Amino acid sequence: MIQFVKRTSLDDMITQRVNFLTGYQNEAYAAQYRSFVEQVRAAEAPLSSTRLTEAVARYLFKLMAYKDEYEVARLHTDPSFLAKLNAQFEGDFKLVHHLAPPLFAKTNDKGELVKKAYGPWMRSAFGMLAKLKGLRGTALDPFGRTEERRTERALIGEYRLAIETVLQGLNTESLPLAVEIARLPENIRGYGHVKARHLAEVRSRWRGLMGQWQGQVSQRKAA
Secondary structure (H helix, E strand, O other): OOOOOOOOOHHHHHHHHHHHHHHHOOHHHHHHHHHHHHHHHHHHHHHOOOHHHHHHHHHHHHHHOOOOHHHHHHHHOOHHHHHHHHHHOOOOOOOOEEEOOOOOOOEOOOOOEOOEEEOOOHHHHHHHHHOOHHHOOOOOOOOOOOHHHHHHHHHHHHHHHHHHHHHHOOOOOOHHHHHHHHOHHHHOOOOHHHHHHHHHHHHHHHHHHHHHHHHHHHHHHHO
């Protein structure tokens, strides 16, 4: 039997991500996301395309919803997460969390954080930490000074700047390259040193693609 799955519309995709970011941080943070995506949609509309808007909707969200300590705490105390666990396992089971908190974790001989097992008591700590998500990115954020967190916050601004740059020279011919640039965060995966390695690879490609973009713009100006 063949089952057809209805493709999520662009509006639905944006709304789902706005709702997620509202829970992740707050309504103002989610509004920043929606406003930027709509800016891209307005710029792309004359081309009768939504390819760039869809890419930005996916990957700006990915960058804005980086999984930090507050988000890990929020997800692990979400009632739906606990309901899934209870549905999946029967009887008495013990929840163990394998974590590498940047402020407390030890490092190996390569300087990489090493995960440690934390028992059920960690859920109580998660509950308190999840309520402090408003500190994220502020001067009072105890986790926000680490290199990884500073990099994650900076990436959001770098990505938006790159998209604003391509919007200035967007046309039918340049659209495929613009979409390729918008999809760059797709390959920023993992956490800690794994994420740092992937990011270094993406940055190299990022520079190359932006170089191509500037080359196209210069050619059009010279023509």
